[in-house]
Amino acid sequence: MADYRVEPGTGIAGRLRVPGDKSISHRALMFGAIASGTTHVTGFLEGEDCLSTMQAVSKLGVTVHRPGQGEVRVEGVGLHGLRAAGSMLDMGNAGTAMRLFMGLMSPQPFDSELVGDSSLMRRPMERVAKPLRSMGAQIETQDGRPPVRIRGGAKLHGIHYDMPVASAQVKSAVLLAGLYAQGDTTVVEPAVTRDHTERMLQSFGVEVFARGGTVTVRPPTRLEATSIAVPGDFSSAAFFIVAACIGAREPVVIEGVGVNPTRTGLLEMLALMGADLRLVNHRSAGAEPVADIEIRPARLHGVRIPERLVPLAIDEFPAFFVAAACADGETLVTGAEELRVKESDRIAVMARGLDAVGVRNEVLPDGLRIEGGPIGGGVVDSHGDHRVAMSFAVASLRATAPIEIRDVANVATSFPGFAGLARSVGLKLEERA
Numbered sequence: 001m002a003d004y005r006v007e008p009g010t011g012i013a014g015r016l017r018v019p020g021d022k023s024i025s026h027r028a029l030m031f032g033a034i035a036s037g038t039t040h041v042t043g044f045l046e047g048e049d050c051l052s053t054m055q056a057v058s059k060l061g062v063t064v065h066r067p068g069q070g071e072v073r074v075e076g077v078g079l080h081g082l083r084a085a086g087s088m089l090d091m092g093n094a095g096t097a098m099r100l101f102m103g104l105m106s107p108q109p110f111d112s113e114l115v116g117d118s119s120l121m122r123r124p125m126e127r128v129a130k131p132l133r134s135m136g137a138q139i140e141t142q143d144g145r146p147p148v149r150i151r152g153g154a155k156l157h158g159i160h161y162d163m164p165v166a167s168a169q170v171k172s173a174v175l176l177a178g179l180y181a182q183g184d185t186t187v188v189e190p191a192v193t194r195d196h197t198e199r200m201l202q203s204f205g206v207e208v209f210a211r212g213g214t215v216t217v218r219p220p221t222r223l224e225a226t227s228i229a230v231p232g233d234f235s236s237a238a239f240f241i242v243a244a245c246i247g248a249r250e251p252v253v254i255e256g257v258g259v260n261p262t263r264t265g266l267l268e269m270l271a272l273m274g275a276d277l278r279l280v281n282h283r284s285a286g287a288e289p290v291a292d293i294e295i296r297p298a299r300l301h302g303v304r305i306p307e308r309l310v311p312l313a314i315d316e317f318p319a320f321f322v323a324a325a326c327a328d329g330e331t332l333v334t335g336a337e338e339l340r341v342k343e344s345d346r347i348a349v350m351a352r353g354l355d356a357v358g359v360r361n362e363v364l365p366d367g368l369r370i371e372g373g374p375i376g377g378g379v380v381d382s383h384g385d386h387r388v389a390m391s392f393a394v395a396s397l398r399a400t401a402p403i404e405i406r407d408v409a410n411v412a413t414s415f416p417g418f419a420g421l422a423r424s425v426g427l428k429l430e431e432r433a
């Protein structure tokens with residue numbers, strides 16, 4: 001089992017780029033697969049999660065070329081051109097892949113079975129199966145969890161779905177199934193979630209109407225292949241944003257990061273704590289806004305996080321909890337029960353990790369109370385959660401003794417090259433196989 005050992009830091013500095021956005025890379029492959037023509041993707045995230053999606057679309061009969069680093073060419077087979085995989089589709093650690101494929105496989109004329117690694121096999125899938133069934137899909141889960149078995153040949157009809165949880169994965173699965181349904185499909189979100197599906201479907205020529213948390217998709221006759229430039233992943237940049245807030249020696253600049261407002265809640269949360277952050281050099285990569293993020297060190301103070309920001313920062317809480325540990329006073333996060341069903345139970349696992357390095361905290365059913373203060377050394381078990389592992393690597397910048405982080409191999413699911421990049425800006429991180 002791979003581990004990190006991170007020595008207390010003397011600070012970070014420099015300009016860096018992070019790998020491509022995971023959410024956008026998954027979608028580029030899936031939508032490219034069912035488009036007519038060849039979709040060209042640059043900046044593709046070559047992390048294990050997106051490679052699981054790539055393997056799945058290949059098994060479904062789609063040719064995918066990889067002409068160079070981060071470059072992918074998807075030879076779309078058209079809306080009705082996918083073929084039976086012939087064996088189980090293995091989604092690895094990727095919840096996004098499994099949930100979006102549930103939407104995409106439901107209207108196909110063939111049966112499919114979706115499985116994943118031990119973490120994914122524990123995650124809830126009924127939240128997706130339920131609305132898909134109400135569209136006419138035939139789906140079985142096992143006590144609500146994978147394996148997910150989908151019977152082919154179902155004829156779907158459009159629905160109006162009031163989503164009980166704020167989940168972009170559920171929304172996207174329903175919209176994908178809606179591409180094949182009879183009539184329009186509408187999803188109403190209880191809170192705004194990432195809108196990459198809506199933006200990208202429009203780039204493929206699909207009519208999608210989105211306003212005030214209500215999204216409607218009109219079934220198209222075809223998706224037109226396109227070119228997609230994937231921006232840097234804000235969720236990967238988050239580790240270096242927090243690292244710079246708590247430990248920059250001089251300004252740190254992260255270049256070419258996707259700053260879609262449905263993803264950047266962390267910036268607002270850190271600004272509330274007194275962080276010194278600036279977005280500069282605004283541009284766009286197709287349908288997505290991109291900027292460079294400049295961070296200067298600042299003294300952070302504890303805050304109560306407004307619950308409306310939770311879905312806009314849903315993947316950034318492990319890193320944010322480290323920022324809270326370095327702030328003066330108490331930080332309170334509530335309304336974040338979704339963290340319990342991520343790659344790990346991120347409330348419980350982060351709380352145990354904070355305990356291990358001497359940061360006082362109190363676990364709440366739907367969040368965490370953290371008392372900022374000194375960070376000691378210790379041994380942290382990431383429970384195979386990539387974002388927990390990277391967050392405690394960042395915590396080393398304020399630690400008084402080495403932090404050992406167990407079970408870090410899954411960092412490669414979202415952030416290949418994290419350790420090298422972290423070292424290049426000044427983290428004293430050693431990897432052990």
Ligand code: S3P
Nearest residue numbers: 023096166167168169170314315
């Ligand atoms: C994602 C949506 C989020 C997020 C996940 C990626 C997506 O999940 O946590 O990492 O690409 O749609 P939920 O929609 O379940 O909150």
